[in-house]
Amino acid sequence: MSAVLKDVPLLSPMTERDLDEVVAIEDTIYSHPWTRGNFSDSLHARYECRTWRLGGQLVGYFVLMVAAGEAHLLNLSVRASEQRSGHGSALLREAAAIARRLGARSLFLEVRPSNHAAQALYRRFGFRNVAVRRGYYPAHTGREDALVLTLAL
Ligand SMILES: CC(C)(COP(=O)(O)OP(=O)(O)OC[C@H]1O[C@@H](n2cnc3c(N)ncnc32)[C@H](O)[C@@H]1OP(=O)(O)O)[C@@H](O)C(=O)NCCC(=O)NCCS
Numbered sequence: 001m002s003a004v005l006k007d008v009p010l011l012s013p014m015t016e017r018d019l020d021e022v023v024a025i026e027d028t029i030y031s032h033p034w035t036r037g038n039f040s041d042s043l044h045a046r047y048e049c050r051t052w053r054l055g056g057q058l059v060g061y062f063v064l065m066v067a068a069g070e071a072h073l074l075n076l077s078v079r080a081s082e083q084r085s086g087h088g089s090a091l092l093r094e095a096a097a098i099a100r101r102l103g104a105r106s107l108f109l110e111v112r113p114s115n116h117a118a119q120a121l122y123r124r125f126g127f128r129n130v131a132v133r134r135g136y137y138p139a140h141t142g143r144e145d146a147l148v149l150t151l152a153l
Pocket of ligand 1: 085122
């Protein structure tokens with residue numbers, strides 16, 4: 001029984017208590033990770049912040065902002081050792097479901113042009129390019145543009 005339960009990832013509201021683990025993952029998977037303060041601010045702003053745990057281990061998380069009929073996916077992350085196992089797709093489905101439930105009709109996100117893995121995930125999910133934000137991201141030298149992608153909910 002416990003073996004079965006262990007294999008089912010659990011989506012839960014993120015809390016301050018999760019942040020040590022969240023930041024530990026964040027620091028290993030991004031060149032310019034969010035800080036603990038960025039996550040704390042998102043919790044205080046009451047954004048939709050969720051963790052995804054498998055057998056108690058934090059496998060992924062997302063931060064979603066929903067307002068005025070639009071949703072914005074601010075962060076979507078999967079632990080390096082668990083990537084390419086369907087968790088990113090599952091988290092994206094959960095985020096889209098929450099956005100829809102809260103009345104959003106479109107889901108937006110930004111992605112680095114150099115982030116081919118994330119772009120492949122989003123395009124497979126049905127996202128389409130709508131804009132480019134020039135110099136949106138910090139980069140090792142200078143700034144990097146952001147591709148703005150959207151999905152009709
Ligand atoms: C992007 C990210 C969330 C994807 O999560 P994931 O759990 O690996 O995604 P999935 O296993 O659900 O992948 C779904 C599909 O996306 C595409 N994809 C995912 N990772 C890929 C990669 N490294 N290279 C090419 N395609 C990839 C594939 O089409 C994949 O399907 P397949 O495995 O059947 O070929 C994860 O790689 C991650 O956390 N990266 C670091 C943080 C990040 O870049 N977040 C997004 C910021 S915008």
